[in-house]
Amino acid sequence: MNCKAVQSRLSSYVDGEVFGDESLAIRDHISGCCECAEEHRSVRQLKSLMRSLNAPEPPSDLGERILANCRAAEVRRSPRLWRIPTWGYVGVATASMVLTLVVLRTLTARGQVTMGQGDAKRNLSFEVQQDRLNWGSDPTNGAPIISTSYTGR
Amino acid sequence: MIFTALREQARPKEDRTALFESLTRNGFKQAYGLAYRLTGTHADAEDLVQETFLRAYRFFHRYDETLPFSSWLFRIMTNAHIDLVRRKGRLKCTSLEAGGTDGSTTWELPDHSASPDREMMLNALDAPVQQALNEMTPEFRMAVLLADVEGMAYEEVAELMNTSVGTVRSRIHRGRKQIRRFLMKHSPESYRSYCDEL
Numbered sequence: 264m265n266c267k268a269v270q271s272r273l274s275s276y277v278d279g280e281v282f283g284d285e286s287l288a289i290r291d292h293i294s295g296c297c298e299c300a301e302e303h304r305s306v307r308q309l310k311s312l313m314r315s316l317n318a319p320e321p322p323s324d325l326g327e328r329i330l331a332n333c334r335a336a337e338v339r340r341s342p343r344l345w346r347i348p349t350w351g352y353v354g355v356a357t358a359s360m361v362l363t364l365v366v367l368r369t370l371t372a373r374g375q376v377t378m379g380q381g382d383a384k385r386n387l388s389f390e391v392q393q394d395r396l397n398w399g400s401d402p403t404n405g406a407p408i409i410s411t412s413y414t415g416r
Numbered sequence: 417m418i419f420t421a422l423r424e425q426a427r428p429k430e431d432r433t434a435l436f437e438s439l440t441r442n443g444f445k446q447a448y449g450l451a452y453r454l455t456g457t458h459a460d461a462e463d464l465v466q467e468t469f470l471r472a473y474r475f476f477h478r479y480d481e482t483l484p485f486s487s488w489l490f491r492i493m494t495n496a497h498i499d500l501v502r503r504k505g506r507l508k509c510t511s512l513e514a515g516g517t518d519g520s521t522t523w524e525l526p527d528h529s530a531s532p533d534r535e536m537m538l539n540a541l542d543a544p545v546q547q548a549l550n551e552m553t554p555e556f557r558m559a560v561l562l563a564d565v566e567g568m569a570y571e572e573v574a575e576l577m578n579t580s581v582g583t584v585r586s587r588i589h590r591g592r593k594q595i596r597r598f599l600m601k602h603s604p605e606s607y608r609s610y611c612d613e614l
Contacts (some may be wrong), residue, residue, distance in 0.1 A: 271589065275589070278563060280585065291514075311614060312538075317539055318446075319453075322462070330437055332469070336470055336474075407433035
């Protein structure tokens with residue numbers, strides 16, 4: 264291992280992040296190379312300095328202010344919907360169901376009326392007859408009811 | 417992750433709130449220490465800590481109690497710090513070598529090398545080290561601080577910073593070199609005195 268390779272790994276070596284043969288090779292190199300030994304010492308000194316730096320003291324009430332801030336943010340984030348009481352949800356759900364049923368019934372009733380009166384050319388019994396002619400069998404017996412060759416219009 | 421979230425959801429909300437409050441009261445000092453080294457001023461450190469805990473509170477249902485709270489919190493702080501730096505438009509850093517080379521920048525840093533006391537030397541080097549950290553990119557600064565000040569393993573730092581161990585290795589190596597070069601340039605006597613004491 265040459266000096267360049269050793270020096271690029273010295274930080275990891277000092278941090279105990281180089282293992283096995285590589286670690287042994289670096290150790291051997293350092294013991295015989297003044298330049299790399301000096302570099303190794305420098306890395307250790309800087310690491311020692313960084314670890315020794317005094318931890319800055321926070322304001323004494325910071326913890327409580329953080330918690331107060333979190334609580335205030337939660338209140339701000341809660342939308343009005345979440346404050347509706349449980350019976351409110353039940354009422355809204357029931358009203359939606361009733362409305363849906365009414366709309367469905369109305370649409371179904373309208374559909375029956377138009378089926379009998381409207382466009383006689385699209386009469387259902389006519390379509391079944393036509394299918395029987397096209398397929399030569401009962402269309403409810405597996406064959407598609409509306410055939411591709413249908414030209415009923 | 418899913419099971420953790422489900423387990424957390426299953427806990428009564430009061431319990432989770434009490435747990436968060438307890439973890440906050442126990443952990444805010446350490447968080448502040450890292451925030452100060454990351455930002456370089458008390459006002460910015462407080463902003464960063466507030467933002468970090470606010471995000472932690474919002475996503476506390478995702479926190480796995482079996483893992484250290486500090487690691488989870490520091491991950492949030494990493495992202496919050498990068499976001500804050502970008503918002504303030506300070507991501508563009510000046511090179512450490514820029515100071516003094518063309519006469520445009522002068523670093524006014526105290527050099528108290530006369531004091532033999534180690535504590536005094538550390539105090540004297542505190543500002544230059546912080547200045548050197550401030551001049552680094554947030555990614556380099558975070559990697560160096562997590563490894564050196566918080567004593568985390570490279571793998572832990574990599575996971576926390578959402579990057580590879582190789583990238584962490586490189587950032588720490590280059591980051592330390594930058595700090596040392598800066599100290600040798602702007603506080604050489606203090607730094608040499610400190611090194612001689614070791």
